[in-house]
Amino acid sequence: MKTPKLKFYDKGFISKFGNFTRVEVFSAGTTVLNLDIYENQICKDSFKCQNAKSFNREYLHKSYKENFLKELFEKEEKTIVHRDKKNNILIKILKD
Template identity: 50%
Template structure:
């Protein structure tokens, strides 16, 4: 997955929603729960499956959940070995 556009990270009681927009259209819509990640296609995967398919199987199961739950102004994660770069600049 590669995205270089604007988006939103919303925190709700039961999940965190990550939405990325390009030219006003949603190009990524994830709902990250404690035990799964669901895409806007209504397809859900365990956190472990999501890591294996999109990031790296070596990551902790809750990696993506912890990453987007940070209150930091900016989020930056780079893993050159696995070719993963996640950079979020909050405005």
């Protein structure tokens, strides 16, 4: 995941629960990113929960729809690449 404010190039886990999806990224055995993605809010370990629209505005771009991340991380494909050159965003997910 590479955005103007988030840069992570490591391995992790995507876990789906009843009402949210958890994305955990590790580097050298240490958690470097932990996101709980709900339908209308996103909780990151380094800040309190914020609504998905304000998260997108701050970390992605205001043009992204509210549940963009949830839909992206819940896709079933083995390889997912979202490239937005205009806003300098790359999200690449490779599933084992």
